[in-house]
Amino acid sequence: MTRLTGLAAPLASLGMLAIAGSPLAAEDGATAKPAMTAQDLVTMPRLGGATASPDGHWTVFPVTETDPVSYQRTTGLWMRSLVDLAAKPVRISGLDGASDARFGGDGWLYVLADGAASNAKPATSQVWRARIGGDGAAGDQMQVTDLPTGVNGFALSPKADRIAVWADIARDCPGFGCPDKDGKAHLPGPGTGRLYDAQDGFVRHWDAWETPDTISRIFAFNLVDGKASGAGTPADGPAGPGALSGDSPTKPFGDGSDIAWAPDGKSLYFVARQADKDEPRSTNLDIWRSAPGGGAPENLTAGNRGTDTLPAPSPDGRWLAYVAMERAGYEADRQVVMLRDLRSGTVRSLTAGWDRSAGSLAWTPDSRWIIATAQDVLDTPAFRIDPRSGRVKRLDLMAGNEAHIGNVVALPGNRLLFTRDSIGAPPELFLSRAWKQAAPLTDAVTTRMGTLAPTVTTRFSFAGANEETVWGQITKPEFGPGGAAGKLPAILYVHGGPQGSFNDSWSNRWNPRAVASQGYAVISVDFHGSTGYGQAFTDAIRNDWGGKPLEDLQKGLAAALEKDGQIDGSRACAMGASYGGYMMNWIAGKWPDRFKCLVQHDGVFDARAMAFETEELWFDIWEHGGKTYFEDPEAYERWNPVNHVANWKTPMLVITGEKDFRIPYTQGLAAFTALQMKGVDSKLLVFPDENHWVLKPKNSLQWHATVFDWLAKHLK
Numbered sequence: 001m002t003r004l005t006g007l008a009a010p011l012a013s014l015g016m017l018a019i020a021g022s023p024l025a026a027e028d029g030a031t032a033k034p035a036m037t038a039q040d041l042v043t044m045p046r047l048g049g050a051t052a053s054p055d056g057h058w059t060v061f062p063v064t065e066t067d068p069v070s071y072q073r074t075t076g077l078w079m080r081s082l083v084d085l086a087a088k089p090v091r092i093s094g095l096d097g098a099s100d101a102r103f104g105g106d107g108w109l110y111v112l113a114d115g116a117a118s119n120a121k122p123a124t125s126q127v128w129r130a131r132i133g134g135d136g137a138a139g140d141q142m143q144v145t146d147l148p149t150g151v152n153g154f155a156l157s158p159k160a161d162r163i164a165v166w167a168d169i170a171r172d173c174p175g176f177g178c179p180d181k182d183g184k185a186h187l188p189g190p191g192t193g194r195l196y197d198a199q200d201g202f203v204r205h206w207d208a209w210e211t212p213d214t215i216s217r218i219f220a221f222n223l224v225d226g227k228a229s230g231a232g233t234p235a236d237g238p239a240g241p242g243a244l245s246g247d248s249p250t251k252p253f254g255d256g257s258d259i260a261w262a263p264d265g266k267s268l269y270f271v272a273r274q275a276d277k278d279e280p281r282s283t284n285l286d287i288w289r290s291a292p293g294g295g296a297p298e299n300l301t302a303g304n305r306g307t308d309t310l311p312a313p314s315p316d317g318r319w320l321a322y323v324a325m326e327r328a329g330y331e332a333d334r335q336v337v338m339l340r341d342l343r344s345g346t347v348r349s350l351t352a353g354w355d356r357s358a359g360s361l362a363w364t365p366d367s368r369w370i371i372a373t374a375q376d377v378l379d380t381p382a383f384r385i386d387p388r389s390g391r392v393k394r395l396d397l398m399a400g401n402e403a404h405i406g407n408v409v410a411l412p413g414n415r416l417l418f419t420r421d422s423i424g425a426p427p428e429l430f431l432s433r434a435w436k437q438a439a440p441l442t443d444a445v446t447t448r449m450g451t452l453a454p455t456v457t458t459r460f461s462f463a464g465a466n467e468e469t470v471w472g473q474i475t476k477p478e479f480g481p482g483g484a485a486g487k488l489p490a491i492l493y494v495h496g497g498p499q500g501s502f503n504d505s506w507s508n509r510w511n512p513r514a515v516a517s518q519g520y521a522v523i524s525v526d527f528h529g530s531t532g533y534g535q536a537f538t539d540a541i542r543n544d545w546g547g548k549p550l551e552d553l554q555k556g557l558a559a560a561l562e563k564d565g566q567i568d569g570s571r572a573c574a575m576g577a578s579y580g581g582y583m584m585n586w587i588a589g590k591w592p593d594r595f596k597c598l599v600q601h602d603g604v605f606d607a608r609a610m611a612f613e614t615e616e617l618w619f620d621i622w623e624h625g626g627k628t629y630f631e632d633p634e635a636y637e638r639w640n641p642v643n644h645v646a647n648w649k650t651p652m653l654v655i656t657g658e659k660d661f662r663i664p665y666t667q668g669l670a671a672f673t674a675l676q677m678k679g680v681d682s683k684l685l686v687f688p689d690e691n692h693w694v695l696k697p698k699n700s701l702q703w704h705a706t707v708f709d710w711l712a713k714h715l716k
């Protein structure tokens with residue numbers, strides 16, 4: 001096995017967590033702790049979701065580390081007992097650089113790792129397996145797949161007698177990879193031009209140009225003595241007229257949760273959307289069931305034109321749970337938990353009366369309960385759903401605020417394994433027994449966070465637009481030794497989406513703690529359109545981008561200043577990305593006298609141009625009442641920032657990525673040009689290798705340095 005060795009030394013300890021909470025407690029001694037920096041944010045270890053052994057005795061989880069000099073990242077796998085809670089995690093030796101760890105029903109640990117290169121072919125990502133000893137040593141390592149195309153992901157059947165693997169493969173390729181066809185249908189030559197047909201659908205999506213007729217496809221193999229056997233059976237069935245042709249996992253954000261084995265291992269459930277001329281205007285993801293013999297798959301949700309996703313079969317094989325959105329063309333509709341009787345085929349809604357949107361599903365091993373997570377005001381707790389009655393109970397798993405719970409694994413004996421993070425701290429691993437308060441299992445980052453000057457986050461509410469309750473948060477340096485003293489300039493944070501939330505969770509990009517640690521009070525407001533407050537509140541932003549949200553932001557800033565007298569409202573800047581970037585452009589024209597500066601990242605500047613430049617057309621069409629620009633130009637022009645450039649005078653930093661196809665970088669260039677035409681103090685930061693987000697470590701450092709310099713110039 002080719003080992004992908006890490007550049008950073010292994011973590012010294014992932015021992016028991018001393019205190020899990022946010023904010024972190026202030027230091028008692030006189031020595032001031034250093035403020036958190038962008039370097040801290042970028043190099044902080046990142047703990048991911050865990051897998052558990054079939055008997056529920058062990059867990060394996062990844063921790064990604066970043067070298068503080070080269071900024072290269074490497075992932076190590078760690079193991080710890082779920083029975084002896086006094087035990088400490090140990091790093092698994094022999095699997096450095098492996099990823100996607102999954103325990104099989106046979107007790108082996110399966111991972112993705114590079115196979116050995118040869119003269120005939122380069123090293124590619126393949127599935128391996130190993131036995132993991134109690135000391136963390138990986139023994140009996142063997143390669144499970146040896147396929148002509150690298151594997152992007154895999155899923156094991158419950159008995160580990162079959163394996164599903166996926167990669168980008170030509171639709172008419174009968175096996176797992178056809179190098180002469182994959183990704184070449186749109187390259188007719190003899191030049192370098194890419195040729196697209198109107199029937200192909202997406203030309204570019206998120207951050208990549210499309211490759212027509214090459215999609216993410218799933219193939220199922222039998223496992224014989226730990227080896228993938230045979231040619232593999234395509235889950236999407238034979239190619240031909242009328243055949244399913246669509247990415248699974250879906251793109252750009254689909255993952256392993258799009259795919260689930262039937263408990264008997266004879267078929268797969270997977271999510272896909274037909275890739276054709278209608279795809280850019282469609283949110284019609286469906287759940288399909290593969291045919292055991294390799295024939296055409298069955299569409300189980302053909303009757304719903306909205307999104308169907310998160311297939312979760314019950315371990316006893318009786319039920320299929322999933323989530324469904326009712327309205328076609330709307331990507332932020334409520335995700336209602338549905339239940340399909342796999343014997344009769346009847347489907348019923350479990351949570352139609354629960355005004356929250358389920359974001360994940362997991363069955364308990366005895367098939368008695370469904371565990372879901374969902375945003376609820378500023379938290380993302382876990383909920384227990386009774387599949388018989390549909391009754392939903394919020395689980396109280398964490399003392400104080402639940403903050404953000406994710407990566408839930410249901411274990412035997414009514415135990416839950418999950419990650420929890422907050423504004424104050426990145427994810428750690430926790431274990432709840434008998435639905436009770438959870439105990440911490442790891443200390444990947446908490447001790448390190450405790451060496452930094454603490455911040456405190458306070459929640460507040462106020463009467464916003466239509467006199468409806470709106471929630472917000474204030475994050476600022478904490479008082480005490482090393483804490484903040486005196487007045488603090490204000491930063492108004494505006495989230496993207498717009499159907500999103502700056503809820504109590506950790507972010508590796510727009511991080512309130514990192515900004516507050518520079519000596520600011522960060523104020524975030526979940527304006528109308530935000531998630532976690534019921535579907536009507538989320539829907540309220542449609543056709544009203546510059547209306548109720550701006551009113552909420554104005555009232556929210558005033559409420560925060562009234563609540564916390566330490567905040568200096570005369571020194572304030574605002575910043576946001578995506579829809580938050582749109583709001584910076586809108587504020588520049590409609591609230592031009594309020595802020596000392598603005599930071600606009602990937603924001604819509606001209607709604608007319610955006611309507612014809614973006615790739616996922618359904619979003620822009622839905623947000624403007626369901627019609628295209630030429631069908632209803634007034635709907636787009638009503639809230640179009642470009643129409644108010646005459647009022648622009650607030651200094652603005654504009655940031656954009658050249659690989660952003662959601663809100664193309666031309667929108668940022670146009671905003672910067674407008675600022676220059678107006679003679680407004682401005683700067684432009686362009687990343688040629690970033691998309692709608694800034695993901696690369698060095699780019700993140702540059703982003704923070706540029707933003708912090710801009711804020712300091714105008715506020716300090």
